[in-house]
Amino acid sequence: MLKRHFPLVLVLAIVMLAVLLPFLLPWSYDQIDWNAVRAPAFGESHFFGTDEIGRDRLARLAAGTRVTLMVAIAAALVSLIVGIAWGATAGWIGGRVDEAMMRIVDGLYALPFMFIVILLMVVFGRSILLVFVGIGLVEWLTMARVVRGQVMGLKQRPFILAAEAAGTPSIAIILRHILPNIAGVALAYLMLTVPQVVMVESFLSFLGLGVQEPLTSLGILVKEGADDMDMTPLGLALPGGLLVMLLVCLTFEGERLRDRFS
Amino acid sequence: MLVLITRRLMTAIPTLLVIILASFFLMRLAPGGPFDGERPLDPATQAALQQAYGLDRPLWEQAWLYVSRLMQGNFGPSLVYRDFTVSELIAQGLPISLTLGGLAILLALMFGVTAGLFAAVRAGQVADKTIMMLATVATALPTFVTGPALALFFGLWLGLLPVSGTGEGGAWLIMPVVALALPVSGAIAKLTRAGLASVLKQDHIRTARARGLSETKILFKHGLRPALVPVASYLGPAAAGLLTGAVVVETVFGLPGLGRYFVQGALNRDYPLVLGVVTLYAALIILFNLFADLIYGWLDPRMREG
Numbered sequence: 346m347l348k349r350h351f352p353l354v355l356v357l358a359i360v361m362l363a364v365l366l367p368f369l370l371p372w373s374y375d376q377i378d379w380n381a382v383r384a385p386a387f388g389e390s391h392f393f394g395t396d397e398i399g400r401d402r403l404a405r406l407a408a409g410t411r412v413t414l415m416v417a418i419a420a421a422l423v424s425l426i427v428g429i430a431w432g433a434t435a436g437w438i439g440g441r442v443d444e445a446m447m448r449i450v451d452g453l454y455a456l457p458f459m460f461i462v463i464l465l466m467v468v469f470g471r472s473i474l475l476v477f478v479g480i481g482l483v484e485w486l487t488m489a490r491v492v493r494g495q496v497m498g499l500k501q502r503p504f505i506l507a508a509e510a511a512g513t514p515s516i517a518i519i520l521r522h523i524l525p526n527i528a529g530v531a532l533a534y535l536m537l538t539v540p541q542v543v544m545v546e547s548f549l550s551f552l553g554l555g556v557q558e559p560l561t562s563l564g565i566l567v568k569e570g571a572d573d574m575d576m577t578p579l580g581l582a583l584p585g586g587l588l589v590m591l592l593v594c595l596t597f598e599g600e601r602l603r604d605r606f607s
Numbered sequence: 608m609l610v611l612i613t614r615r616l617m618t619a620i621p622t623l624l625v626i627i628l629a630s631f632f633l634m635r636l637a638p639g640g641p642f643d644g645e646r647p648l649d650p651a652t653q654a655a656l657q658q659a660y661g662l663d664r665p666l667w668e669q670a671w672l673y674v675s676r677l678m679q680g681n682f683g684p685s686l687v688y689r690d691f692t693v694s695e696l697i698a699q700g701l702p703i704s705l706t707l708g709g710l711a712i713l714l715a716l717m718f719g720v721t722a723g724l725f726a727a728v729r730a731g732q733v734a735d736k737t738i739m740m741l742a743t744v745a746t747a748l749p750t751f752v753t754g755p756a757l758a759l760f761f762g763l764w765l766g767l768l769p770v771s772g773t774g775e776g777g778a779w780l781i782m783p784v785v786a787l788a789l790p791v792s793g794a795i796a797k798l799t800r801a802g803l804a805s806v807l808k809q810d811h812i813r814t815a816r817a818r819g820l821s822e823t824k825i826l827f828k829h830g831l832r833p834a835l836v837p838v839a840s841y842l843g844p845a846a847a848g849l850l851t852g853a854v855v856v857e858t859v860f861g862l863p864g865l866g867r868y869f870v871q872g873a874l875n876r877d878y879p880l881v882l883g884v885v886t887l888y889a890a891l892i893i894l895f896n897l898f899a900d901l902i903y904g905w906l907d908p909r910m911r912e913g
Contacts, residue, residue, distance in 0.1 A: 353909060356906075370759070381813065452622065454844070455614070458847070459847075459850075459851040460851075460869070460884075460885050460888055461629075461630070461885075463753075463869075463873050464633050464634065464873075464881065464885065465632055465633070466873070467634070467873045467876065467881070468633050468634065468636055468785045495875055540747060544749055547749060547751065548749065548751060548851070548855065550853070551751040551855065552858065552870050553870075553874060554870075554874070567751055567752055567755070568751075569753070571754075571755035571859065574755055574758075574763070575759075575763050578759060581759065582756075585752040585756060586754070588749065588752060589744075589747060589748060589749070589752055592747035592748075592749070593743065593744050593747045596743055596746065596747050597743060600743065
């Protein structure tokens with residue numbers, strides 16, 4: 346278990362650290378230690394040292410990871426809800442409605458979505474709420490396609506036909522008989538959506554269009570690190586490495602889940 | 608074939624129009640405008656500016672004017688780069704972005720297809736597993752991490768490659784193109800591997816083997832072409848990904864491409880600039896999808912009627 350699911354264990358360890366560290370560290374992520382600006386790593390009071398204005402790197406890393414993961418989970422849930430609702434409706438009703446709904450998905454796939462999200466950020470201000478709603482609204486397309494396919498397949502199965510013949514209303518069939526049967530596949534794609542969302546969030550934050558200071562996220566930390574990398578490479582290596590590690594682990598686990606269910 | 612092209616173009620125009628209008632109205636919904644500076648302008652100046660740029664007219668009239676000017680290739684004036692029109696900025700930035708994107712996709716194809724081919728031939732062996740693991744890692748490498756990391760290592764530490772700007776020769780292209788191509792090549796390697804693995808199990812391959820054709824011939828003549836179908840269908844999303852990636856890479860490496868103007872425009876509320884770039888991006892992606900469809904038809908003749 347531990348060895349086979351090493352990536353998952355690593356992700357869980359990172360999550361635990363991100364949640365617990367703020368309670369254990371004497372420094373908060375936006376607190377400036379005037380006595381230790383640009384402190385080197387592994388010093389007495391700052392484990393990873395401090396950044397160019399004296400903020401504890403480890404505390405900032407934990408805070409950034411927390412924000413990034415929170416945005417990711419919230420956005421992934423938005424995409425899950427929209428995707429399942431859209432895909433299940435299209436798959437269940439079928440026929441013209443299905444065709445029209447899937448055409449819309451196809452059309453949206455072709456749009457330069459990142460740019461539409463950036464437009465949204467510009468228009469409605471760069472609030473964190475909008476970051477995840479915007480990203481979630483972008484990432485539901487694959488979920489909708491997958492769910493629709495599953496529902497189409499299930500619709501012909503005897504137990505669904507039996508439920509229909511017994512006069513169970515459509516809503517009840519979908520909620521009680523269809524959804525439990527697509528939960529596994531939906532979970533796998535949810536797992537694959539999370540790294541996508543992490544990537545989008547960090548991308549936006551890196552460009553200054555996502556999460557805003559004083560709040561921090563891995564994208565912002567990478568940006569700060571990149572601006573200061575000639576002085577302290579650690580500032581780039583820590584958040585960059587952590588971000589890549591999270592993305593790789595989540596992708597591995599998601600792909601394994603997907604392969605198991607399909 | 609011609610039918611396919613015309614049909615695609617017929618749907619492309621309304622799609623493009625919807626994108627343009629949606630972005631247009633979205634931009635105008637935004638609170639705050641391009642002339643909000645540190646110090647508020649006096650009302651007369653504000654009104655004059657609004658009038659000069661046509662911002663005082665009703666919205667639908669502005670939209671109509673915008674679209675009709677667009678038809679003539681006139682994207683309007685840039686509000687932030689005051690001495691330039693958006694068309695001039697685009698003409699300046701587009702070649703850089705296209706060079707970056709084009710080279711990146713070529714590199715990714717070369718690298719990805721080779722790696723995928725190699726893995727498929729060694730299916731189940733250590734080489735296969737290693738390549739597939741590396742491919743997964745590559746797909747998870749964000750350009751905004753690899754870009755600065757490459758710049759730090761090869762630019763600042765080793766001093767081999769220029770860190771920013773366009774210079775003499777092509778050396779300035781190397782790091783941006785590699786950073787862009789990495790995630791795409793990972794995805795292509797995976798698709799090639801999966802496609803080839805399923806094709807190699809099919810009857811026509813068995814027939815070819817039974818007839819005593821050499822493995823190389825089977826692989827390249829009969830296996831690779833159908834196996835590349837999933838790769839072709841990935842080219843559309845890949846192009847969109849490259850354009851987004853280019854935004855970061857141009858920012859990181861200080862290249863005056865479209866992406867940089869887009870970010871600057873977005874941060875400064877330069878409506879015409881952002882609209883122009885979005886329109887162009889949309890057109891490019893649609894065009895590239897059409898191109899991918901054509902390759903698709905060439906790879907799999909059954910698709911030509913589609």
